[in-house]
Amino acid sequence: MHKKVEILPLEGRMGDGIHFAMDYLTEQTQLLNGEIDDITITAKIRMSLSLVLVIQGQTVVATALRENCKSIVQFNKYTKLPEAITFTENASWPLAMPVFKMDYAHQEYEAKFGKEPRAYGVQTMRYDVDDKGHIRGLYTQILEQGENGMVMKEGPERFWPADLVLLSIGFEGTEPTVPNAFNIKTDRNRIVADDTNYQTNNEKVFAAGDARRGQSLVVWAIKEGRGVAKAVDQYLASKVCV
Known part of the structure; x- marks a missing residue:
């Protein structure tokens, strides 16, 4: 019931090759269960750029790895978490402050490509599509921690090439x-x-x-x-x- 996905109205958002991660994962599950014979969204032999939150992204990363994609970048708008923190008496699970960790999918990616797939402090600004309307990549800006949350840092945009973008940026409600x-x-x-x-x-x-x-x-x-x-x-x- 809580699956009304959030849509950010960015330039080029409706380009071909930009999909919701949930649709991608749903098709993969249906294929494994024999409910469908083919899939419409695939990361096979592609450069897959996944726009996700860290708490949601590892399933997308793992699935794309199973499809033998060429590369993955998992965007996170927040800065990298600390390696460790000092826990207090009132910070027991599930209230404990989160710390940086390598989940199974990130470990698998690092073992295959020699680096972890996550990029931190990243805000997507716009998508770049070709003349046929297919995604070629996207432009981002750096975010940094401010007094009242994440703020955009001044500087040039960075271009990330991609031929598949999987969105998992939250739910509207x-x-x-x-x-x-x-x-x-x-x-x-x-x-x-x-x-x-x-x-x-x-x-x-x-x-x-x-x-x-x-x-x-x-x-x-x-x-x-x-x-x-x-x-x-x-x-x-x-x-x-x-």
């Missing part, structure tokens, strides 16, 4: 079908639900994970999934007449 059907309150495209029992304004409907809190790490999905299961069980138990 929850699709309205279910909230509208059950008259559930929403706020900024998120379902409004209690932080403790995950119950919405409709007592029979519960919400958790990205649909409630917005795009987040999978550890939060696990935590809230367990929490909402317990809450639903308690609700049903309270309604059972013995």
Whole structure:
């Protein structure tokens, strides 16, 4: 339900060869399951440039590697995380501050190409397409950490050649079908639900994970999934007449 992808209206965005990473991964899964006979999006024998957040990108990187692509660059608008930090008593999982790590896909890429695929502090400015409308690459600007978040650094744009761009830059929010059907309150495209029992304004409907809190790490999905299961069980138990 929480899959309404975010679209940035950049120059050249509708060029051929620019796709959502979710569409790419969905086709790959359908092909493996025998649901389709062929795919329309492939990184095979291509230079694949994947525009993704670090927390989302490793599946795209791993899949493109399986297709034997020529190269991958995984963009991250944030600066590189520290190698280690000093944890405090109140910083246990999943609240702990993130640190730099090499996930399995990044390790595989480094083993094959001799370097990790991620580029940090990068903001896409526009896409470059040829006369036939196919992607040739894109232009980026450097981002750096400012007092109130990431700010663009002055300087020339950098051109990155690419013949495939896979976008995974977030979600706009929850699709309205279910909230509208059950008259559930929403706020900024998120379902409004209690932080403790995950119950919405409709007592029979519960919400958790990205649909409630917005795009987040999978550890939060696990935590809230367990929490909402317990809450639903308690609700049903309270309604059972013995």
